[in-house]
Amino acid sequence: MRDTEPPKQLTFDLPLDPRYGAEDFLVSPSNEEAYALIEAWPDWPDTVFLLRGPPGSGKSHLASIWATRAQAWTVSAADVAMDRVSHLISNGALVVEDVDRAAGRDEAALFHLLNLARERRFPVLLTACGPVDGFGLKVADLRSRLRLAPGAEIGPPDDALLKAVIVKLFADRQLGIDTSVVDALALRIDRSLARVREVVAELDRDALGRRRRITRPLALAVLDRMEAADGGGEGQDADEGDGEEEDAAGGP
Structure with missing residues (x-):
């Protein structure tokens, strides 16, 4: 019998307060x-x-x-x-x-x-x-x-800072993330920490709504969708092609 996808969960856009302590600042060449x-x-x-x-x-x-x-x-x-x-x-x-x-x-x-x-x-x-x-x-x-x-x-973030911020923002949301997701996001995302925050927030909402963990295919699909929305077009659905790539990457 064919499995059906679980219904999307209702999510709420609750503000996540940034942490501005000295210990939370990530230093890099930029x-x-x-x-x-x-x-x-x-x-x-x-x-x-x-x-x-x-x-x-x-x-x-x-x-x-x-x-x-x-x-x-x-x-x-x-x-x-x-x-x-x-x-x-x-x-x-x-x-x-x-x-x-x-x-x-x-x-x-x-x-x-x-x-x-x-x-x-x-x-x-x-x-x-x-x-x-x-x-x-x-x-x-x-x-x-x-x-x-x-x-x-302050200059545009370098690779090391970009990846560190991605990890930190997911950690701030109590989300563990695979290095393949971090690497994929760092490679594709705009060199802007403001954009990183938007993408992480969108991934969190999407994964919570679908009750699924954040994988590399899901991250790339969400990026596609956000970029298409910014350009006024239609992006790839976050489910499209997810299962095949996820299996290839060893995900559950």
Whole structure:
């Protein structure tokens, strides 16, 4: 008698909080300069530093590590307003996230905050995705000040970091994963840690919904489906061809 596939299980998209402890940060050649900057605290040669890197590269994680050590507050650049500057610098240290999104907001307030930080030797760590000239800032003095700010840049993840992050993200979800799955994902996935998070979350949902373990064929099929969705086409179903390859790989 032919086996029938078990019905899909209802799944819930519950948020998985990222772990931002120092012990959770994975150091590799792509981020070691930025990590060294945080490790050098409090022996910084300046008061204002700019940490740059693509979305999901670990900027907020490093900023969180530094904020814990420096007992700093963390705010978004969008929350910096002239009537809040005095309050923001009262704590003794500050992280300002996403300064690349400050354009069109209270740029004068951010410039005033950075001036006060320099005058009072008040440490500020800024984060951004790209180069200052791409921020679209209207205040020339702020643009100049940010250009001159020392700092570090996080590059695209190398192979070792990509694989380590894949393993860690599955482990964060209490999921053991075979090395063949890790290798296949690392070979095919976009060189973006943000994309890695999306793929791992989708694989977790898919495997849970089908009540099946995550295999290499399933991982590749889900990748195909996600890439097709991004391109507006139709991807391969996650079941298609799964059994034959899985048997060849020795899976149950």
